[in-house]
Structure formats: structure tokens, C-alpha cells
Amino acid sequence: MKRDVIRGIRLAALGLAMLACSAAGMGDQPAGASPAAERTRPMINSLSAEEIRGLQEGEGMGLARAAELNGYPGPTHVLEAASAGKIHLYVEQRQAIERIHAAMKAKAQTLGHQILAEEAKLEASFGTGRIVEVDLARQVEDIGRKRAELRLIHLQAHLQTAALLRPQQIEEYYQFRGFAAPSPGHRGGH
Numbered sequence: 654m655k656r657d658v659i660r661g662i663r664l665a666a667l668g669l670a671m672l673a674c675s676a677a678g679m680g681d682q683p684a685g686a687s688p689a690a691e692r693t694r695p696m697i698n699s700l701s702a703e704e705i706r707g708l709q710e711g712e713g714m715g716l717a718r719a720a721e722l723n724g725y726p727g728p729t730h731v732l733e734a735a736s737a738g739k740i741h742l743y744v745e746q747r748q749a750i751e752r753i754h755a756a757m758k759a760k761a762q763t764l765g766h767q768i769l770a771e772e773a774k775l776e777a778s779f780g781t782g783r784i785v786e787v788d789l790a791r792q793v794e795d796i797g798r799k800r801a802e803l804r805l806i807h808l809q810a811h812l813q814t815a816a817l818l819r820p821q822q823i824e825e826y827y828q829f830r831g832f833a834a835p836s837p838g839h840r841g842g843h
Contacts, residue, residue, distance in 0.1 A: 654759045669719050697772050706765045708769050711761030716804040720811035724835035727807070728754035739829040757810035764803045771796045 697705060707714040717727055734740040735747060735797045742750065775792045778784040815823065827834035 689775065698724055699776055700769075700772060705769065708765030709762065711758045713807050717807040717811045718833055720808050720815075722835065725811040725815040725821060726823060726830075727811045728757060730830060731814055731826060734826050734829040739827065740822050740825045742822070749817055750814055753810050753813050760806045761803060764799055764806065768796060768799045768803065771799065775835065776777070812826055 704714070713727060713729065721727060731740065731742075731750055732747075732754060735742045771792065775796065778788060778792065818826070824834050
């Protein structure tokens with residue numbers, strides 16, 4: 654009996670959190686912006702606060718590491734390096750990379766919110782104690798597809814960004830990032 658009451662309270666809290674997140678755009682404000690922003694964060698016990706924030710904000714979260722470590726810089730860090738004066742970008746390069754970054758961010762945030770909704774739904778399904786294998790398989794597959802799509806978005810942005818950079822800029826980028834540049838066989842643009 655006590656277990657059922659606790660389960661009911663947790664499900665009600667999860668449902669209210671999901672409703673609040675949906676109504677508030679799932680906490681589009683930066684972390685720690687205000688107490689109201691904190692209340693709009695989805696309550697998903699199976700994900701860390703950092704994972705939730707990363708998905709909400711469209712961050713890379715290491716999803717494009719295969720590109721990053723092999724000579725394909727990402728737009729976010731290239732723009733950071735340029736802002737810090739560590740890479741000189743031509744006006745056209747900067748504008749193109751800003752467009753790549755904006756498109757990547759928008760798509761990643763949209764998918765991140767969808768992933769969070771699916772993760773909350775999966776957790777709620779377990780919370781009811783009535784999940785069946787058919788539903789479980791479908792839910793996990795749906796989340797997996799969305800996560801794969803999110804990774805693809807980040808990897809494509811790295812590919813597009815590298816195509817715009819010259820070898821010297823890529824070398825400067827890796828110096829800025831603080832790790833060794835990949836072998837000279839990089840397949841960048843110029």
C-alpha cells in the first residue's frame with residue numbers, strides 16, 4: 654500500500670514536471686537563470702542534470718568526437734577561437750560558420766527536447782509498473798533513432814565547418830583547443 658502511494662506521488666510529480674516543461678518550452682533559459690527556470694526543468698531521474706541541460710541547449714556532449722579528433726573542427730569552438738583572436742576567419746567564412754552553427758543548434762535543441770520527452774515517457778512507463786516488452790522495445794527504439802539523428806546533426810556540422818577552413822586555420826584551432834592536431838592527411842576545404 655505504502656509503495657503504491659509513493660509510486661502515485663512520483664508519477665503525479667513527473668506528470669506535473671512534464672506538463673510544466675511542455676508549457677514553458679522545456680526550460681529554454683540558461684541553467685540557474687531563476688527559480689522559475691529551475692522549476693521548468695524536466696524531472697527525469699535516469700538522466701543527470703548535465704545531460705538534461707545539454708539536450709535542452711543543443712550541445713555536442715561529445716557526440717562529434719570522431720570528427721573533432723580527426724581534423725574536423727566544430728562550428729561552436731571555431732567561433733570561440735575566432736572570438737578569442739586565436740584564428741583569423743575571413744568575413745565569408747565567419748558568416749558561413751555562423752549559419753552552420755545556428756542551424757545545428759536549432760535542430761539539436763528541437764531533437765533534444767524530443768529526446769527528453771521520450772525519456773520522461775519511458776521513465777513514467779516504468780513508474781506505472783505496467784510496462785510490457787513490446788512498448789519497451791518501441792520506446793527504446795524511438796529514443797535511439799532520435800539520439801542517432803542528434804549525433805548526425807553534430808557530425809555534419811563538423812564536416813561542413815572543416816570544408817570552409819584552410820589547413821593553417823585548422824592547426825591554429827587545435828592549438829587553441831590545447832591538443833595535437835591530427836595528421837597532415839586532413840581533408841579540410843582549402
